[in-house]
Amino acid sequence: MRDKLLPQLEAWHEEDEFEEIVNAVVEIPAEERDYELVNHLGRALNNLERYEEAVEQFQSVAEEGKVDPLWQYRIGFAYYYLDRYEEALRAFEAADRLEPGDEEIQEFLELIRDKLPGPEEEAAPDPADVHARAYADGTPEAALESDVDFTDLWEDSDLAIRQYVMAPPTDELIASVEEELVFRLPTFYVQMMKQHNGGIPHSRSFPVADPGSGENEHIIISGILGIGREKRHSLCGEAGSRFRIEQEGYPEFGVIICDCPSESEVVMLDYRESGNDGEPEVVHVDKANNYAITRLAPSFEAFIRGLVKE
Template sequence: MSEELLEQLEEWHEEDEFEEIVDAIMEIPEEERDYVLISHLGRAMNNLERYDEAVELFLSIQDEGKDDPLWHYRIGLAYYYLDRYEDARRAFEVADHLEPGDEDTLEFLEWIRSKTAPKPAEQPIVMSHADPDVLNFWDDRALAADQYTSAPPSDDLIESVEEALVFKLPASYIQAMKLHNGGIPRNRKFPIGDGAQEYIEISGILGIGRDKKKSLCGSLGSRYMIESGGYPEIGVVICDCPSASEVVMLDYRSSGNDGEPEVVHVDKANDYKITRLATNFDAFLGGLS
């Protein structure tokens, strides 16, 4: 195996050209693919969300990978996105033992604990036309409210925005936006961690549309914030924050583009740290205080 090929594989990986990696390695006869090449192939399969194939590849080099923290991390990632949380936990725990303190490994372990730990029932906000709290939720007198708030979206507009974003918006989000399409909530803090003083703060919630600057497809909307801020391509930005280095996003990594996304906070100033806030949009609204 040439150094030139390895350099090319790494270059493709950095450029997100994962199909190129798969095609190049698959052209090499199977009997000539060593541990390094199969590791590259498995990583590319993970990045292409072909997790079942990735697991098969990593298991084929299990003996060679037993002392390699990257092998355990990569197969753990595949297990995680296949919802095989116990297999993923074991893999990440070994990775952490072999390379203690790796932030990505610890983050996956925390996500697994969050997904598998018993949780009290979350009480979502149900916004109905008959509910007087709908009006009390929003601060329409705020100076910047007009940058966010649009008329209720039509079904055609919702469909076209979803097509542009490449993600299906949660039903609870659509329901809320049909009642009040974006704006500035009166309560804008969401608690994180165990300390009473720990919270993130949002500036507003982006509505469904294009005309307002701070709507999902507006000039300062989701795609603009992701591209200009270098945020991870994990879903849709639904809230901006007082700090220009923070956003709140719908995270589709576990659910797929058509599933029910979690709500996360992304901190650009802290190496794009992702903190899970709520299991769904309703629970996020219910947690604002």
């Protein structure tokens, strides 16, 4: 069956019958689709401008695709049209290393580099904004110039792409989400989301000292909510911060930033000490234990740095 299907998929592609390709491939159970079929599906989704779905498909075969210039080209194509230019650049640069000199790859590289600001174009931060987002230790620059490498932070599984990951937020979207939440989001978090908006990190365990035993317990997170509304697990999504605070009684002192495997636990930004112009602490809230609050970190950056593998 597969041997007959592949020539038909190519024929449909030549005839621009991309819906036919999608319909034919999705009829095959996901676990039975091999690398070639998934690539046909992803390419057709790209041609139908369904770029987020395309990324999800390409990510499902990422291990094989990393050494395939065509896979890198196709996922880079989807990232480009999602305005995720840094991810698109990495993909096309990988494609160029695997297949040097390809004209189409070079064209996309030029387009992407034109979209990304060069060092001379990066404007200095507004001092007032820096002050507003300053850390309590008096070093606001830490919020803007971090050495945290986000490249390997994320686990881009099918689940993560489907439930968490969105296109990078625009400044307008950030402003509207902050208005809806009634809290100003930490600069470090906003920078993270502009590179990768929501998702499941590889390291999801945060050690917490147990005063009784002197040993560490661990708070486990399921994922980090992104800035937006379209995904269920986003700040303003169907299972986002405002919804859970209003419907499930979580404290109104901040923003639910991470969900946990247990539906009765969340990780929150706590603005009680900092106010809306400072750097919120990160706390764990246990609804099942009378909304018990455990302080985790003095800032969101410190929380991210403290995550370890389970």
